[in-house]
Every structure is written in C-alpha cells, then in structure tokens.
Amino acid sequence: MLNIPDFFESFDRRGGFPALPEVISEIVHEIDAERISIVDLARLVQKDMSFAVQILAHANSPAYNMPNRVTNLSLALQIIGLRPLKALCLTIPLFTRFKHIMGLPELWYHSRVTALCTRIAAEKFRQTLQVDVEVAETLGLIHDIGKVFLFLEADEFMQCQMQLADDPQTLPDWKRERKALRFDHSFIGTRFGRKFNLPPAMLDALLYHHEPEKAQYQQELVYLCALGDQVATMIGAIHPDFRFVEPQILEIQKRLGLLPVHFQDLLQECVRRSLGISLIET
Amino acid sequence: MKCVAVSLETLDPEGVEIVSDVTDSLGRLLAKAPCVLEPNLKKLLLARGVRYVYIRSCADTPRSFDNEALEKELELLKKRLILLAPHDREGDFVKMVVETVRGAYQKEEVLPEHRD
Structure with missing residues (x-):
C-alpha cells in the first residue's frame, strides 16, 4: 500500500511536479506579477505556437459563446481572462504531455466540461451567490489536477480504479483513494495549487470539492465547483475512475438555494454548450 | 465533401x-x-x-434526429444517476433531470443519423 511519505518521496525523486515549459512558466510568472499588458502577454504566448493554438481554440470554445471565430491572440486572451489563462498554463502542458496514458484524455474532457458547467452556473447565479465567473471556471478546470499525479505515480492503483468505475456498489473514486492511500487527489491537487500561489479560496475549493461543507473561505464557490463537477458527470463527461453522479448533488442544490426551475435551466444550458467540446484534442 | x-x-x-x-x-x-x-x-x-x-464536412447536410440514440443516452444517464435512488425516494429529481436532458437534446436536434 502506498502512503503519503512513500508517495511524495517517489514523487520528489522523479523531480516532483513536472516543470512547466519555459515560455509557459514565464507566462505564469507575468500573470502573478500583474504588470503585463495583454499585447505583451500575447507576444509571450506566441513564442509557444502549440500553446497559442490551444489558447485560440479555447477562446472559440462554447464557454464564451463568441458570435464570430476569434483569430487574434490578444482578443483571445481578453476573452479568456488572466485567471483561466493561468489554469490553462497549469493544465494544457500536463494533459498534452501525458495524453498517451489511458484515462487522462477522459479526465481532461471531464475537466473542460466541468469548467464550462461551473462557469455557466456562476453566470446564472452570480447575483445571488456573488461569485466571480472567471474564478469559478478556473476551479472547474483544475479541480481534478491531483489525479494526473496519481496516474503518474500510482499507475497500477489507477488502473484498478478504472476497472471499478462502472460498479455502483463501489465507493466513489475519492473515498477509495483515501481508503487505499490515506490521501486523495484533492490533497495532491491542493499541494500543486500551493506551489503555483493560488489564493486561499481556490486552494480551499481544490481541497474540498467533494466535501464543500468543510470549506473555510467562500463556501459558495466550493459548492459551485462541486455542482459543476456533478453536472458534468450527469451530462456524460464522466471521471475515468467513477461514472456515477453522487447523492451530494441533492445537498448542493439545497445549499445553493436552487429551485428545480433553476436547475433545469442550468442543465439545459450545460447540455447545449457542452456539445461543442471535443473529447479528443489534437 | x-x-x-x-x-x-x-x-x-x-x-x-x-x-x-x-x-x-x-x-x-x-x-x-x-x-x-x-x-x-x-x-x-x-x-x-x-x-x-x-x-463529414462542416458543409454537410444537417444531422437528422435519431430518437433511438436519444433513448440510449437517457438509459446511460439513468445509470449514472442510480446512486441517487435512496435519497430521492419519489424519484422526482431523477425524473426532472432525465426529462430536462431529453428536452435539451430535442431542442438542439443534434442527433446524427448513424448509430453506435
């Protein structure tokens, strides 16, 4: 059985969290420093053509409902916003580099649809919940980032997890992780988030997206992320290691004060806009 | 094409x-x-x-609606919702979700002709 010291010792021996490509690292640094203009940021992004193409593709995704195709990188960055851009910096290189690992393309699809659903929920309920749409989308995108490291460091365990994904008698993925490893992907994801200076409210959401009632900061945001996660699963963007919607969705709905009519409206919009998100990204 | x-x-x-x-x-x-x-x-x-x-090319004719494909997806959806059953005793939530998803796909008419 893996335990926390063994896991992180092996993890650190292999170099810890994979380093970001140089240009991406520079982009993250500039976003954190909050002093770069969009034009300069676009010049920087352009240095990594593959990343630039993915940024343009993201700006044209259903998340932003743009009436015309976006082909200008500066405009794409304005549309996406800096927080989600930072999340894309932390996720795209990882999921691209390890896309050959079984389960990761599905996890990336789940993450992108969760980002969309969390964003739609934030757009619809921002007046009552007072949440930032960009922050909500960012959380959706990175909420399961810890799983990437489980796929890398505990591949046999994750293969077993995927074998059980279809069994409704089994515990949810995160509870099985805790039982077997004594920690879960939320814990690892939070460690990753801390390394990249994510603010406390976002760290809280990374840590508690399966137990939003435990969140210390901006609990509504954590509930919203949990809602996006479950709605994404509902509409078919499943986790590779657990394919069911968890009963906590009922509690989340109550906690956020969503009437059935609100939930129906949200679900319809999520189905409609998720149709344009591709399972496979090339 | x-x-x-x-x-x-x-x-x-x-x-x-x-x-x-x-x-x-x-x-x-x-x-x-x-x-x-x-x-x-x-x-x-x-x-x-x-x-x-x-x-198919983007310029292809619009997809026609396939009711059988929709029913198949709704069956998968019900399976994904199976853990809610003990907590949703009247089944109201599950019914609402299934009907909403059905309505969303019917409204979009996105189903292709082919079957998987």
Missing part, C-alpha cells in the same frame, strides 16, 4: 486522416478535425461505444 463511414473495428488506424469532426451518437464532439487516427484515438472512440463513425 461527402460523408464517409468509418468502421473502427476493422480500420487500421495508422495514417488514416480524419478530415472532418467526429461526433458520437448524441452529436457530442469526440475528435476535432483534422487529426490522424492513431491507435489510442481508435481505442478511446471504441471505449465511448462508437462502432461506426461518420466523417
């Missing part, structure tokens, strides 16, 4: 270029064109239940 049906089971993936977006039976985008059909992509498409895919 005309539609080309690709039988994934029998197709040797090496070097086959997908020239138009590949969608599943509910019209969800699975692979964005242009892309090369690699062994991993073939496995993933098969894992998503895709047996035959249509490769």
Whole structure:
C-alpha cells in the first residue's frame, strides 16, 4: 500500500511536479506579477505556437459563446481572462504531455466540461451567490489536477480504479483513494495549487470539492465547483475512475438555494454548450 | 465533401486522416478535425461505444434526429444517476433531470443519423 511519505518521496525523486515549459512558466510568472499588458502577454504566448493554438481554440470554445471565430491572440486572451489563462498554463502542458496514458484524455474532457458547467452556473447565479465567473471556471478546470499525479505515480492503483468505475456498489473514486492511500487527489491537487500561489479560496475549493461543507473561505464557490463537477458527470463527461453522479448533488442544490426551475435551466444550458467540446484534442 | 463511414473495428488506424469532426451518437464532439487516427484515438472512440463513425464536412447536410440514440443516452444517464435512488425516494429529481436532458437534446436536434 502506498502512503503519503512513500508517495511524495517517489514523487520528489522523479523531480516532483513536472516543470512547466519555459515560455509557459514565464507566462505564469507575468500573470502573478500583474504588470503585463495583454499585447505583451500575447507576444509571450506566441513564442509557444502549440500553446497559442490551444489558447485560440479555447477562446472559440462554447464557454464564451463568441458570435464570430476569434483569430487574434490578444482578443483571445481578453476573452479568456488572466485567471483561466493561468489554469490553462497549469493544465494544457500536463494533459498534452501525458495524453498517451489511458484515462487522462477522459479526465481532461471531464475537466473542460466541468469548467464550462461551473462557469455557466456562476453566470446564472452570480447575483445571488456573488461569485466571480472567471474564478469559478478556473476551479472547474483544475479541480481534478491531483489525479494526473496519481496516474503518474500510482499507475497500477489507477488502473484498478478504472476497472471499478462502472460498479455502483463501489465507493466513489475519492473515498477509495483515501481508503487505499490515506490521501486523495484533492490533497495532491491542493499541494500543486500551493506551489503555483493560488489564493486561499481556490486552494480551499481544490481541497474540498467533494466535501464543500468543510470549506473555510467562500463556501459558495466550493459548492459551485462541486455542482459543476456533478453536472458534468450527469451530462456524460464522466471521471475515468467513477461514472456515477453522487447523492451530494441533492445537498448542493439545497445549499445553493436552487429551485428545480433553476436547475433545469442550468442543465439545459450545460447540455447545449457542452456539445461543442471535443473529447479528443489534437 | 461527402460523408464517409468509418468502421473502427476493422480500420487500421495508422495514417488514416480524419478530415472532418467526429461526433458520437448524441452529436457530442469526440475528435476535432483534422487529426490522424492513431491507435489510442481508435481505442478511446471504441471505449465511448462508437462502432461506426461518420466523417463529414462542416458543409454537410444537417444531422437528422435519431430518437433511438436519444433513448440510449437517457438509459446511460439513468445509470449514472442510480446512486441517487435512496435519497430521492419519489424519484422526482431523477425524473426532472432525465426529462430536462431529453428536452435539451430535442431542442438542439443534434442527433446524427448513424448509430453506435
């Protein structure tokens, strides 16, 4: 059985969290420093053509409902916003580099649809919940980032997890992780988030997206992320290691004060806009 | 460009270029064109239940609605919602979700002609 010291010792021996490509690292640094203009940021992004193409593709995704195709990188960055851009910096290189690992393309699809659903929920309920749409989308995108490291460091365990994904008698993925490893992907994801200076409210959401009632900061945001996660699963963007919607969705709905009519409206919009998100990204 | 049906089971993936977006039976985008059909992509498409895919151009005729494909997706949805049963005793929530998803797909009319 893996335990926390063994896991992180092996993890650190292999170099810890994979380093970001140089240009991406520079982009993250500039976003954190909050002093770069969009034009300069676009010049920087352009240095990594593959990343630039993915940024343009993201700006044209259903998340932003743009009436015309976006082909200008500066405009794409304005549309996406800096927080989600930072999340894309932390996720795209990882999921691209390890896309050959079984389960990761599905996890990336789940993450992108969760980002969309969390964003739609934030757009619809921002007046009552007072949440930032960009922050909500960012959380959706990175909420399961810890799983990437489980796929890398505990591949046999994750293969077993995927074998059980279809069994409704089994515990949810995160509870099985805790039982077997004594920690879960939320814990690892939070460690990753801390390394990249994510603010406390976002760290809280990374840590508690399966137990939003435990969140210390901006609990509504954590509930919203949990809602996006479950709605994404509902509409078919499943986790590779657990394919069911968890009963906590009922509690989340109550906690956020969503009437059935609100939930129906949200679900319809999520189905409609998720149709344009591709399972496979090339 | 005309539609080309690709039988994934029998197709040797090496070097086959997908020239138009590949969608599943509910019209969800699975692979964005242009892309090369690699062994991993073939496995993933098969894992998503895709047996035959249509490769079609964006300028192709609109997809026609396929009620059977919708019912199949709704069955999968009910399976994904199965853990809610003990907590949703009257089944109101599950019913509401299933009917909403049904309505959303019917409204969009995104279902393709082919079956997986």
